[in-house]
Amino acid sequence: NIEHIDNEVSVDLKPLKISDIKPDMYGLNLVGKAIDMGSIKTFQRKDGNTGRVRNVTVGDETGKIRVTLWDLIADNPGFAAGDSVEILNAYSRENTFTNQTELQTGSGGSITKSERKVEYSETITQIGDIGINSAYSVKGFVSGLDEIRVFERQDGTKNQVANIYISDDTGRIKVALWGEHADIVNEIDIGSEISIVDAFAKSGMNEEVELSAGSRTGIRILRK
Structure with missing residues (x-):
């Protein structure tokens, strides 16, 4: 005789830390x-x-990563900035422009609000340690200001840019502020x-490293 026993099966989905995520990983x-x-x-x-499409940035105590949301989930994610979230069955890929790893939930994955407590603090890079072809978060004092310059794109629309310089104890760097960011001057x-x-x-004139602040960048005035 075969005895059938109905037991609830518990599957342990051990979460990864963001620092452990590399490109081309699946079932994350x-x-x-x-x-x-982000914005839609x-x-x-x-x-x-x-x-x-909407790109949401998610962080834990080891780092942060961008997560792409599509269509209905992009419209109504079900969580807000500051909420903890749980991501299941995602996959990773490398963004060829920023050289950073990003997450996709796809049709088989999900991202939902969670009650679990997660610690996160932004990693600030010293200006002297900045290299090219990567994204950085910096803090410093304004040591140079240019005027806003309005220009016309190839499609006929207009945009604006302003260059500033910021300094810390390790160096000085040029920052190009694009679009609405330019108004901060x-x-x-x-x-x-x-x-x-x-x-x-990126590498600018005379091969000097400079920063570009675009749609993915956040800027905050700490002290005027």
Whole structure:
């Protein structure tokens, strides 16, 4: 005789730490804190329908990572900045522009609000330690200011940019402020203290390292 016993099976989905995530990993589970909710962007699919996408930044005590949300989940994620979230069955890929690893939930994955407590603090890089082709968060004092310059894109639309310089105990670096970020030059002066989160470092004129603050960058005035 075969005896059937109905037991509840518990599966232990041990979450990864963000620092352990590398490109091209699958079946990833993690718990983190939503740091930045990003903004919804629309795009045209090949079939003519309009899609929506949102990039949310999630962090834990080991680092942070960008998570891409699509369509209905992008519209209504079910959580807000500051909430803890649980991500199940995600996969990772490398962003070829920023050279950073990002997460995709895809059709088989999920991201939901969690009651688990997660600690996160932004890692600030000293200016003297900045290299090219990566994103950095820095804090320093404004040591140079240029005026806002308005220019026309190839598609005929207009944009603006302003260059500032910030300094800390280890060096000085040029920061290009694009779009709405350029308006901050009207609120700061030489000696103002600011923090810049997720600016992309590249090689500029004379092969000097400079930062570019675009749509993924957050800027905060700490002291005017």
